[in-house]
Amino acid sequence: MRWNVRQFALFFLMFINSSAVALAQDQHPLQSQAFFRLKGTARDPGPIEVVVPKSLPEFRYFEQGDPVARVEPNAMFLFDKSNPLPKTRLAGSNYLFTEGGALVTLSAEGFLYYKGITRIEPGLAGGVYFLDRMTGEVIVIDSYGFFIRSGQAAKNVRVLGGNYFIDQDGLLTTIKSSGIAPGSPVGILTEKHGWNFSDVVLAGGSFFFRADGTMVTIHPGTGFFSDRIIPPSAPRFAGGNFFVGQDGVLYTLDHEARIHAHPEVRIPVLPAVIGSSFLVFPNQKIIAIDSDGNPHLSLVRVSATGLRVRIVDAIESAIDLNSVFQPRILN
Numbered sequence: 001m002r003w004n005v006r007q008f009a010l011f012f013l014m015f016i017n018s019s020a021v022a023l024a025q026d027q028h029p030l031q032s033q034a035f036f037r038l039k040g041t042a043r044d045p046g047p048i049e050v051v052v053p054k055s056l057p058e059f060r061y062f063e064q065g066d067p068v069a070r071v072e073p074n075a076m077f078l079f080d081k082s083n084p085l086p087k088t089r090l091a092g093s094n095y096l097f098t099e100g101g102a103l104v105t106l107s108a109e110g111f112l113y114y115k116g117i118t119r120i121e122p123g124l125a126g127g128v129y130f131l132d133r134m135t136g137e138v139i140v141i142d143s144y145g146f147f148i149r150s151g152q153a154a155k156n157v158r159v160l161g162g163n164y165f166i167d168q169d170g171l172l173t174t175i176k177s178s179g180i181a182p183g184s185p186v187g188i189l190t191e192k193h194g195w196n197f198s199d200v201v202l203a204g205g206s207f208f209f210r211a212d213g214t215m216v217t218i219h220p221g222t223g224f225f226s227d228r229i230i231p232p233s234a235p236r237f238a239g240g241n242f243f244v245g246q247d248g249v250l251y252t253l254d255h256e257a258r259i260h261a262h263p264e265v266r267i268p269v270l271p272a273v274i275g276s277s278f279l280v281f282p283n284q285k286i287i288a289i290d291s292d293g294n295p296h297l298s299l300v301r302v303s304a305t306g307l308r309v310r311i312v313d314a315i316e317s318a319i320d321l322n323s324v325f326q327p328r329i330l331n
Helices: 005-025
Strands: 034-038 048-051 056-061 070-075 077-081 088-091 095-098 102-106 112-117 122-125 129-132 137-141 147-153 157-160 164-167 172-175 189-192 200-203 207-210 215-218 225-229 235-238 242-245 249-253 259-266 278-280 286-289 299-302 309-312
Touching: 034 088, 088 122, 122 157, 157 200, 200 235, 207 235
Parallel strands: 077 299
Antiparallel strands: 034 048, 048 077, 056 070, 088 095, 095 102, 102 112, 122 129, 129 137, 137 147, 157 164, 164 172, 172 189, 200 207, 207 215, 215 225, 235 242, 242 249, 249 259, 278 286, 299 309
């Protein structure tokens, strides 16, 4: 499906205008921004696929030879990003390091930023943060894609979440989506003294489960948390902004850390890839979750040139697992 110049211009204007409206309503839809990288070859390490967190109520597009616009309701976008980068070394939910030491970050609008070769040796990788291997300093990638030194060191980390971490003593530290001003480190980390969360049994991106069966959710924008939540189902596994219950139902969390049940979406088999805001199954089908907690069984995939758009429900190529962040308990 190839577009002519007029069709591309129409698409560009519609997308920019629609996106401007959506982003005006929700400038930075938390930290559900995500990406993955497809496996490449020795000559081409593989394109980056950006999953834009904010969906549009409606997207209109044209197919070649058809003057009638087609409509994709509740559209969530997947952008192909060709790049000359070396292979991925490690990744969070909104950044990656290459084998050559370069850092690439991702904003909540879905823009990639090349930060170049850094002098920092990354150690543990969380969702929107990583630790300096030498000093233990927490370095945050905020929702603008800015690289922020927190000035605080993390020691003896046990749980790596998307916007939080927990140390061996059960101290919870949460991370805001951005500083007081763009690029400001002021108050972006908050230690939650007076609580003990050493009994975590399953970590998600903006939530975790405790040994007593209750759940803690963390607001991605403010870093505030809610404790002792009774989940609608005991979890089987968790991603960044979703978990699947023992009942096989998909449960999602939105940008206010509210839980939504989707009984219409059942997960009978274990996914092949569990990402920050997406799941890919052995048959290559994909489900993506937007910042409002809505699951999408198809995506609007936009080519690297922007000249080609197609509706997809599967990822035909293998995914580089080094590019996929998974919340986890270290020991």
